Amino acid sequence: MLDGARKEDPARRALVVSDSVFSVDGDVAPLTGLAAACRAHGAALVVDDAHGLGVVGDGGRGAPYAAGLAGAPDVVVTATLSKSLGSQGGVVLGPARVIEHLVNTARTFIFDTGLNPAAAGAALASLRLLSREPERAARARTVAARLHARLTAAGLSAARPDASVVSVRAPGPEQAVRWAADCRAAGLVVGCFRPPSVPDGISRVRLTARADLTDQQVEEAADVIVGTAPAA
Ligand SMILES: Cc1ncc(COP(=O)(O)O)c(C=O)c1O
Numbered sequence: 001m002l003d004g005a006r007k008e009d010p011a012r013r014a015l016v017v018s019d020s021v022f023s024v025d026g027d028v029a030p031l032t033g034l035a036a037a038c039r040a041h042g043a044a045l046v047v048d049d050a051h052g053l054g055v056v057g058d059g060g061r062g063a064p065y066a067a068g069l070a071g072a073p074d075v076v077v078t079a080t081l082s083k084s085l086g087s088q089g090g091v092v093l094g095p096a097r098v099i100e101h102l103v104n105t106a107r108t109f110i111f112d113t114g115l116n117p118a119a120a121g122a123a124l125a126s127l128r129l130l131s132r133e134p135e136r137a138a139r140a141r142t143v144a145a146r147l148h149a150r151l152t153a154a155g156l157s158a159a160r161p162d163a164s165v166v167s168v169r170a171p172g173p174e175q176a177v178r179w180a181a182d183c184r185a186a187g188l189v190v191g192c193f194r195p196p197s198v199p200d201g202i203s204r205v206r207l208t209a210r211a212d213l214t215d216q217q218v219e220e221a222a223d224v225i226v227g228t229a230p231a232a
Contacts, residue, residue: 013043013044014038014041014042014043014044015043015044015045015046016034016037016038016043016044016045016046017045017046017047017048018031018034018045018046018047018048019047019048019050019051020047020048020049020050020051020052020056020062020063020064021049021050021051021052021055021056021063021162021163021165022051022165023050023051023165024167024193024198024202024204024206025159025165025167025204026051026144026159026161026162026163026164026165026166026167026206027159027162028052028056028063028162028163029047029063031045031047031063031064031066031067031069032067032068032069035067035069035072035074035075038074039074044074044075044076045069045074045075045076046075046076046077046078047063047064047069047075047076047077047078048077048078048079049062049063049064049077049078049079050078050079050080050083051083051163051164051165052064052066052079052163053079053080053083053084053085054083054084054085054126054130054136054137054140055084055137055140055141055163055164056137056141056162056163057137058134058137059130059131059134059137060084060130060134060136060137060140062077062079063163064077073095074095075094076092076093076094076095076098077092077093077094078090078091078092078093079091079093081119081122081123081126083208084126084130084140084164085122085123085126085127086122086126087119087120087122087123087126088119089115089116089119089120089123136211136212137211139211140163140164140209140210140211141161141163141164141209143164143209143210143211143213143218144161144163144164144165144166144209145161146215146218146222147161147166147207147209147218147221147222147225148160148161148166150218150219150222150226151166151168151222151225151226154222154226154229155232156168156169156225156226156229157169161209164208164209164210165206165207165208165209166206166207166208166209167193167204167205167206167207168204168205168206168207168225168229169202169203169204170194170203170204170205170230171203171230171231171232172203173194173195173200173203175203175230176192176193176194176203176204176205177192177194178230179192179205179228179229179230180192180205182228183205183224183225183228186224186227186228187224188221188224188225190205190206190207190225191205191206191207191208192204192205192206193205193206205225207221207225
């Protein structure tokens with residue numbers, strides 16, 4: 001596909017944009033292969049590491065880092081401060097030329113109020129915590145793997161998590177909405193994906209594994225999900 005696009009008009013720049021960890025199923029994009037394909041075709045790669053930062057890679061340094069792409073001159077990473085860092089706002093990481101270009105031309109940056117100091121400070125505090133306690137990232141992945149193991153052992157269909165997103169398939173959209181409501185009533189907040197945010201036929205509830213959950217809380221959460229699961 002890249003080849004076709006570049007051949008059609010070689011003067012045009014090509015940009016490949018991908019999530020690192022896909023937010024619905026929690027699977028990881030093949031970033032090393034994507035980067036190699038981009039290099040082979042002279043394209044740039046933009047990776048949204050919203051669900052990777054803080055969880056994937058050594059000490060939660062993120063999926064591009066884990067794929068050996070940290071500091072690469074042809075890779076731009078976007079990340080949110082709102083997930084593992086528990087704050088709000090976002091960042092773009094990349095070559096100085098790209099950042100300078102965005103600072104001078106990105107309308108949503110130029111005409112928007114700057115990140116508020118409290119959000120920046122909270123994100124910074126989280127980053128410092130993560131660098132002091134890098135084991136938190138591995139713990140989040142362990143919690144996700146434990147949830148996945150419990151849910152699939154109970155016969156539920158959940159994709160193997162690569163980060164902290166654990167997605168569990170529901171028979172249909174109505175059941176997914178009811179399942180999420182039943183979980184909430186039982187004290188467990190889960191996300192709910194159903195059309196139009198996902199295509200028909202793949203409605204899900206989504207759990208997000210956290211490093212600070214105790215083993216007992218993980219078991220209790222799994223009990224609630226299994227105990228409220230709709231009949232297939
Ligand atoms: C893959 C992905 N990218 C980006 C975002 C946006 O994050 P925010 O708008 O909170 O910075 C989300 C939020 O759910 C997401 O799932």
